[in-house]
Amino acid sequence: MTVTSRDLTLVAAPDQLAELLGRRTAPGRTAVVMTMGALHQGHAALIRAARERVGDDGLVTVTVFVNPLQFGAGEDLDRYPRTLDADLDTAREAGADIVFAPTAATVYPGGEPQVRITAGPMGGLLEGASRPGHFDGMLTVVAKLLHLTRPDLALFGQKDAQQLALIRRMVHDLDFPVEIVGVETVREDDGLALSSRNRYLSPAERKTALALSRALFAARDRLAAQQALLARAEAVPGAPSRAAALLGLGEARAAADAAAVAQAAPGGADAVRAAARAVLDEAARATPPLTLDYLALIDPATFTEIPDDHRGDALLAVAARVGATRLIDNIPLRFGAGS
Numbered sequence: 230m231t232v233t234s235r236d237l238t239l240v241a242a243p244d245q246l247a248e249l250l251g252r253r254t255a256p257g258r259t260a261v262v263m264t265m266g267a268l269h270q271g272h273a274a275l276i277r278a279a280r281e282r283v284g285d286d287g288l289v290t291v292t293v294f295v296n297p298l299q300f301g302a303g304e305d306l307d308r309y310p311r312t313l314d315a316d317l318d319t320a321r322e323a324g325a326d327i328v329f330a331p332t333a334a335t336v337y338p339g340g341e342p343q344v345r346i347t348a349g350p351m352g353g354l355l356e357g358a359s360r361p362g363h364f365d366g367m368l369t370v371v372a373k374l375l376h377l378t379r380p381d382l383a384l385f386g387q388k389d390a391q392q393l394a395l396i397r398r399m400v401h402d403l404d405f406p407v408e409i410v411g412v413e414t415v416r417e418d419d420g421l422a423l424s425s426r427n428r429y430l431s432p433a434e435r436k437t438a439l440a441l442s443r444a445l446f447a448a449r450d451r452l453a454a455q456q457a458l459l460a461r462a463e464a465v466p467g468a469p470s471r472a473a474a475l476l477g478l479g480e481a482r483a484a485a486d487a488a489a490v491a492q493a494a495p496g497g498a499d500a501v502r503a504a505a506r507a508v509l510d511e512a513a514r515a516t517p518p519l520t521l522d523y524l525a526l527i528d529p530a531t532f533t534e535i536p537d538d539h540r541g542d543a544l545l546a547v548a549a550r551v552g553a554t555r556l557i558d559n560i561p562l563r564f565g566a567g568s
């Protein structure tokens with residue numbers, strides 16, 4: 230579908246939003262994209278995906294709200310970029326109908342809400358361990374915004390993988406009548422995941438920050454190499470070992486690689502993790518340095534570390550600081566046959 234520039238309405242009050250939704254909603258065809266503003270092409274991809282899903286006569290609402298509840302003390306709530314005029318252009322070009330940009334006093338008229346959503350055990354891991362209370366605050370505002378925007382679909386980025394998993398969990402556990410759609414991470418040409426916080430980076434910091442995506446790609450390449458070797462070795466019937474099998478094929482170099490892989494990591498996950506860590510260790514010695522918060526190779530169903538002999542889906546997730554900026558990124562991986 231080609232998205233042509235359409236009329237965009239900016240609303241700040243929930244009753245105005247309700248009025249618009251009531252007037253224009255086509256049944257089953259409303260979508261929401263929730264953001265904290267400072268929109269970039271990652272957000273635009275979510276809005277375009279929403280438009281694709283609901284069609285030309287559907288309704289796409291973008292929310293722009295920097296939610297104080299999900300920021301911890303000492304985090305960047307005050308300096309978080311607020312660029313509403315530019316956001317309206319991006320939202321319009323990507324195909325939104327409504328931008329709902331309420332104030333904090335509108336969203337929380339009585340101050341901080343007494344009753345909140347609790348993220349549960351998964352909410353205390355990784356991002357939740359580094360940012361205590363973050364996911365409770367995030368889920369609470371997502372629940373509120375779902376009530377206010379009343380969508381059939383809500384789209385979220387895979388870049389915030391744990392957020393997406395927790396929103397799916399909330400919707401499942403609490404029977405929210407909405408379909409949650411995940412959208413692939415949009416990257417710069419050099420691999421850096423688009424993020425509103427990238428604009429904090431100086432050129433030198435940005436260069437160091439590239440280590441996040443390079444680490445993920447190194448791990449992905451390591452897994453692909455391991456699995457190609459294994460597949461070739463397993464293709465030789467009756468071979469006593471992977472290395473011997475490849476030697477039997479006269480592939481001495483590949484056999485040496487296979488032996489190294491087999492020795493370093495018979496199951497594979499540890500070597501994949503190590504390939505990523507090597508890139509991050511190097512970036513820790515760069516100027517300016519990268520300070521690793523976590524690197525985790527996890528089961529996407531639980532967000533707990535996978536064992537070395539894991540088979541099936543996994544997620545490699547990283548969080549790090551460069552200067553005063555904290556960035557996250559992740560990549561899906563598949564261990565075992567068919568990956």
Ligand SMILES: Nc1ncnc2c1ncn2[C@@H]1O[C@H](COP(=O)(O)OP(=O)(O)OP(=O)(O)O)[C@@H](O)[C@H]1O
Nearest residue numbers: 264265266271385386388389414415423424425426
């Ligand atoms: N590069 C990206 N590709 C796809 N979706 C993204 C990307 N970056 C953010 N999103 C998604 O956009 C939605 C709004 O995110 P948010 O406004 O926090 O942007 P952000 O760039 O992640 O900001 P921040 O730098 O503050 O984390 C979320 O669902 C998030 O996952």
Ligand SMILES: CC(C)(CO)[C@@H](O)C(=O)[O-]
Nearest residue numbers: 263264265296367370389
């Ligand atoms: C989902 C969200 C808009 C809730 O404030 C925020 O966490 C974000 O931008 O990812």
Ligand code: BAL
Nearest residue numbers: 265299300363389392
């Ligand atoms: N992108 C997730 C929202 C946050 O960092 O608070």
